[in-house]
């Protein structure tokens with residue numbers, strides 16, 4: 001929002017997709033805090049979601065996270081892979097299990113993004129975390145699926161995060177500076 005992919009925008013959801021999924025929600029230029037509870041979209045339920053470590057069934061991160069992609073591919077094929085990167089490579093090479101797992105993840109992520117957009121009027125969705133390294137292999141089909149899930153709604157742009165692993169550090173420093181500047 002301050003220096004990265006969403007600079008200059010007011011209605012943004014940042015989704016960090018790694019081992020799990022977490023997010024930051026901005027509406028009308030302000031971060032939505034919800035008493036510290038806002039942004040837990042990895043534990044919002046989606047169709048096709050599986051049993052989650054949080055105790056619920058159906059959470060987005062059980063199917064849409066990089067961790068879930070690797071785990072589900074290993075379960076389907078009996079072949080252990082270190083991460084989602086290898087599954088994207090398998091899918092690109094035409095491997096049906098890889099394609100299925102990636103497709104399920106994109107379907108689930110698109111469902112959640114469309115829900116957010118319909119409820120909040122989000123204008124941009126920034127995707128960060130390990131899964132964002134897949135680049136166009138993730139973002140192109142995700143854009144298409146999100147578009148299919150929306151009609152008269154605002155149609156958000158999907159952007160790759162720009163700050164990488166430094167985002168949290170820079171955000172913490174900005175927060176500290178903001179506290180010092182507060183009257």
Ligand SMILES: [Zn+2]
Nearest residue numbers: 043052054059
């Ligand atoms: Zn959960």
